[in-house]
Amino acid sequence: xxxxxxxxxxxxxxxxxxxxxxxxxxxxxxxxxxxxxxxxxxxxxxxxxxxxxxxxxxxxxxxxxxxxxxxxxxxxxxxxxxxxxxxxxxxxxxxxxxxxxxxxxxxxxxxxxxxxxxxxxxxxxxxxxxxxxxxxxxxxxxxxxxxxxxxxxxxxxxxxxxxxxxxxxxxxxxxxxxxxxxxxxxxxxxxxxxxxxxxxxxxxxxxxxxxxxxxxxxxxxxxxxxxxxxxxxxxxxxxxxxxxxxxxxxxxxxxxxxxxxxxxxxxxxxxxxxxxxxxxxxxxxxxxxxxxxxxxxxxxxxxxxxxxxxxxxxxxxxxxxxxxxxxxxxxxxxxxxxxxxxxxxxxxxxxxxxxxxxxxxxxxxxxxxxxxxxxxxxxxxxxxxxxxxxxxxxxxxxxxxxxxxxxxxxxxxxxxxxxxxxxxxxxxxxxxxxxxxxxxxxxxxxxxxxxxxxxxxxxxxxxxxxxxxxxxxxxxxxxxxxxxxxxxxxxxxxxxxxxxxxxxxxxxxxxxxxxxxxxxxxxxxxxxxxxxxxxxxxxxxxxxxxxx
Amino acid sequence: xxxxxxxxxxxxxxxxxxxxxxxxxxxxxxxxxxxxxxxxxxxxxxxxxxxxxxxxxxxxxxxxxxxxxxxxxxxxxxxxxxxxxxxxxxxxxxxxxxxxxxxxxxxxxxxxxxxxxxxxxxxxxxxxxxxxxxxxxxxxxxxxxxxxxxxxxxxxxxxxxxxxxxxxxxxxxxxxxxxxxxxxxxxxxxxxxxxxxxxxxxxxxxxxxxxxxxxxxxxxxxxxxxxxxxxxxxxxxxxxxxxxxxxxxxxxxxxxxxxxxxxxxxxxxxxxxxxxxxxxxxxxxxxxxxxxxxxxxxxxxxxxxxxxxxxxxxx
Numbered sequence: 001x002x003x004x005x006x007x008x009x010x011x012x013x014x015x016x017x018x019x020x021x022x023x024x025x026x027x028x029x030x031x032x033x034x035x036x037x038x039x040x041x042x043x044x045x046x047x048x049x050x051x052x053x054x055x056x057x058x059x060x061x062x063x064x065x066x067x068x069x070x071x072x073x074x075x076x077x078x079x080x081x082x083x084x085x086x087x088x089x090x091x092x093x094x095x096x097x098x099x100x101x102x103x104x105x106x107x108x109x110x111x112x113x114x115x116x117x118x119x120x121x122x123x124x125x126x127x128x129x130x131x132x133x134x135x136x137x138x139x140x141x142x143x144x145x146x147x148x149x150x151x152x153x154x155x156x157x158x159x160x161x162x163x164x165x166x167x168x169x170x171x172x173x174x175x176x177x178x179x180x181x182x183x184x185x186x187x188x189x190x191x192x193x194x195x196x197x198x199x200x201x202x203x204x205x206x207x208x209x210x211x212x213x214x215x216x217x218x219x220x221x222x223x224x225x226x227x228x229x230x231x232x233x234x235x236x237x238x239x240x241x242x243x244x245x246x247x248x249x250x251x252x253x254x255x256x257x258x259x260x261x262x263x264x265x266x267x268x269x270x271x272x273x274x275x276x277x278x279x280x281x282x283x284x285x286x287x288x289x290x291x292x293x294x295x296x297x298x299x300x301x302x303x304x305x306x307x308x309x310x311x312x313x314x315x316x317x318x319x320x321x322x323x324x325x326x327x328x329x330x331x332x333x334x335x336x337x338x339x340x341x342x343x344x345x346x347x348x349x350x351x352x353x354x355x356x357x358x359x360x361x362x363x364x365x366x367x368x369x370x371x372x373x374x375x376x377x378x379x380x381x382x383x384x385x386x387x388x389x390x391x392x393x394x395x396x397x398x399x400x401x402x403x404x405x406x407x408x409x410x411x412x413x414x415x416x417x418x419x420x421x422x423x424x425x426x427x428x429x430x431x432x433x434x435x436x437x438x439x440x441x442x443x444x445x446x447x448x449x450x451x452x453x454x455x456x457x458x459x460x461x462x463x464x465x466x467x468x469x470x471x472x473x474x475x476x477x478x479x480x481x482x483x484x485x486x487x488x489x490x491x492x493x494x495x496x497x498x499x500x501x502x503x504x505x506x507x508x509x510x511x512x513x514x515x516x517x518x519x520x521x522x523x524x525x526x527x528x529x530x531x532x533x534x535x536x537x538x539x540x541x542x543x544x545x546x547x548x
Numbered sequence: 549x550x551x552x553x554x555x556x557x558x559x560x561x562x563x564x565x566x567x568x569x570x571x572x573x574x575x576x577x578x579x580x581x582x583x584x585x586x587x588x589x590x591x592x593x594x595x596x597x598x599x600x601x602x603x604x605x606x607x608x609x610x611x612x613x614x615x616x617x618x619x620x621x622x623x624x625x626x627x628x629x630x631x632x633x634x635x636x637x638x639x640x641x642x643x644x645x646x647x648x649x650x651x652x653x654x655x656x657x658x659x660x661x662x663x664x665x666x667x668x669x670x671x672x673x674x675x676x677x678x679x680x681x682x683x684x685x686x687x688x689x690x691x692x693x694x695x696x697x698x699x700x701x702x703x704x705x706x707x708x709x710x711x712x713x714x715x716x717x718x719x720x721x722x723x724x725x726x727x728x729x730x731x732x733x734x735x736x737x738x739x740x741x742x743x744x745x746x747x748x749x750x751x752x753x754x755x756x757x758x759x760x761x762x763x764x765x766x767x768x769x770x771x772x773x774x775x776x777x778x779x780x781x782x783x784x785x786x787x788x789x790x791x792x793x794x795x796x797x798x799x800x801x802x803x804x805x806x807x808x809x810x811x812x813x814x815x816x817x818x819x820x821x822x823x824x825x826x827x828x829x830x831x832x833x834x835x836x837x838x839x840x841x842x843x844x845x846x847x848x849x850x851x852x853x854x855x856x857x858x859x860x861x862x863x
Contacts, residue, residue: 006578008551009728011624011696013658026651033643034636362634366691369599369628370651372617547602 044346048396051339056404080148087416091274091321096222103261104187111180112137112250137252147274154195164195166210225319255313333499351446352459393439434496448535474512493528551698557607569754582745627692632684637677681708738838777826
């Protein structure tokens with residue numbers, strides 16, 4: 001050895017802060033000092049602001065409503081305006097009399113039995129349940145016989161047991177466990193309506209209480225039956241516009257009828273509520289045994305029986321239609337927001353490039369030598385790219401949303417079916433923040449794919465395949481398959497862009513190509529989050545295990 | 549804290565290829581240690597393992613007594629320049645140093661210091677993509693100096709440098725070593741290290757061939773070789789070969805003899821009455837020494853004849 005007395009070098013420089021914040025700061029510095037990347041993010045945000053507005057302005061569909069004095073025709077249904085301006089279906093058969101002040105009505109009710117589907121579906125199409133799952137038979141107290149008026153009802157359903165429903169959007173399940181027929185009771189006390197069920201007419205269980213503040217002193221009450229139209233989607237490759245809507249009817253027997261309080265004591269009257277779907281050229285027809293009415297479905301050419309008949313024990317009632325919130329098939333906001341996809345692809349590319357550019361130039365070695373704790377580097381990169389993508393999505397969607405709402409309103413997508421939402425409404429925030437979350441998580445997925453593949457092309461293709469291709473598959477594949485794909489891929493999160501409400505008490509044959517997603521918005525987001533976590537986990541494992 | 553790099557029994561395989569084979573050496577403070585070997589000998593791989601970038605199959609590498617990945621402020625302990633081209637071309641040179649500084653919790657002031665130190669001040673605001681290779685080397689040195697580390701490691705820092713840059717680099721490495729830092733510099737050209745390195749690690753096919761000082765290595769290579777200039781070449785060859793020497797023709801009237809001392813050769817030539825105009829002990833260059841000891845280890849040998857012929861022209 002040449003030297004024996006060397007004093008090793010000691011730096012006078014004080015060591016800087018160590019740890020995750022330094023890595024995070026370095027990664028942010030790295031991102032912001034590439035002007036091309038900042039510019040790309042801005043362009044992507046601008047695309048996400050402009051294209052949805054363009055789509056909204058172009059969306060003049062044939063399904064825009066036309067309203068008359070009796071109600072609105074929207075997507076082939078007669079829609080009334082319910083309490084709070086909500087679009088509702090209020091179409092059923094009611095045997096009623098008036099109640100002044102407080103009182104109660106009690107009856108023993110059988111489960112509604114379907115009376116088939118008219119006309120019969122074509123051979124090869126799926127056989128529908130004879131009884132519609134949401135066929136309803138029960139007792140109701142309602143402001144008036146006008147469609148859309150406030151009500152509360154307790155009922156047996158086709159396959160969802162005992163329910164108490166009120167004002168269309170509220171649905172409370174009964175305690176269950178009892179077999180039909182069941183005793184039902186509805187009690188009015190001022191604005192409060194309380195529903196009960198009983199297996200024997202002696203021991204009663206409360207189901208729920210509805211408060212209807214605008215209920216007048218005199219109301220209508222009685223027995224009702226409804227059976228929603230069956231929506232049949234003929235599954236086929238290349239899309240399911242092959243959908244038929246068939247009216248159905250159900251019947252139920254009411255007995256042990258007991259009234260208490262201020263009932264009018266007049267004779268029972270049978271009325272069709274929401275008469276719009278009764279063909280005007282088909283007047284009520286008297287039928288043996290007291291059935292008073294047959295209404296004709298004009299569009300499908302079949303006949304659906306409705307009416308009532310007095311029996312020794314009480315009444316048999318037949319009815320068609322539904323008492324439920326109305327949700328249009330086309331979600332105009334969601335369809336417009338497909339316009340973010342170009343900007344999303346740009347941000348996915350940026351997310352991948354954020355790491356693959358380092359692999360391409362060998363700079364990953366500089367990065368990992370500076371921060372040997374590799375999962376920290378990945379976490380810092382995920383935070384930076386996630387936030388950048390989130391911000392781009394947020395800016396784009398927040399600019400686009402109010403303008404596209406105005407464009408849709410101007411294009412006839414108006415209330416009650418398509419309400420106007422402001423940016424700060426619950427729906428506005430969900431759609432805008434949800435869009436930002438989709439872009440943010442896509443960026444993180446792209447980063448993970450970039451680490452895994454170490455190539456921009458592979459990473460971008462993989463993430464587009466996971467996030468965007470399922471949307472296209474949702475359009476071309478049969479709805480049943482599309483539903484599975486849209487429930488398990490990250491594309492499930494696009495359900496956040498849905499502006500129309502979802503109700504569990506409505507059977508909706510709403511398919512992905514109409515902007516319907518199988519999962520609820522936040523569940524869809526959870527699926528995408530799970531993908532991001534999984535992707536980052538695999539990326540972290542490979543990053544730590546591989547030689548740089 | 550000892551300012552060292554220790555490589556102990558290091559083996560790294562890539563599939564069937566053993567890139568580094570049972571390598572053991574220590575880089576000491578106050579010295580420039582040259583890490584020499586032909587292309588593909590395993591120099592860069594060894595450096596990547598030292599930096600914790602590649603995982604060794606056997607053995608270990610320690611920086612200041614610890615594995616690199618466990619160091620708290622890695623760039624304050626070991627500064628490294630592996631690949632001057634490992635940059636994103638769109639980023640300004642100063643910003644490249646800035647993110648590195650931030651990763652170590654260092655401030656922008658330190659960035660400006662190392663820019664000054666490496667003479668990049670006028671070009672610091674330019675995009676790194678427009679830099680010449682020589683400027684990139686300086687930028688890489690600046691990055692390595694950010695943490696003011698006691699140990700430095702440079703992979704082929706002379707690549708792409710013009711003579712002026714070469715001189716600057718030599719002087720800079722020297723000054724760093726004189727400050728008491730441990731410097732490991734790799735090169736595939738021994739000439740680059742001739743007047744610069746104190747200690748040499750010669751590597752071939754992943755194995756350590758020599759671990760010695762420059763002076764010792766030169767002595768080994770020069771040992772026992774004598775250059776003879778004579779007009780009676782054939783007679784001289786016959787006489788010297790009979791006396792047990794190994795004789796090689798290196799020119800029109802020159803021979804190189806090994807196995808015999810100069811004194812003995814003079815005596816033999818006298819006995820046979822063979823005249824000669826020059827007789828001198830051969831002074832090998834570092835390059836020759838390197839050729840000599842790596843002859844078996846060269847992965848891609850150019851042409852054996854050329855290797856043999858080179859020493860001829862040097863008196």
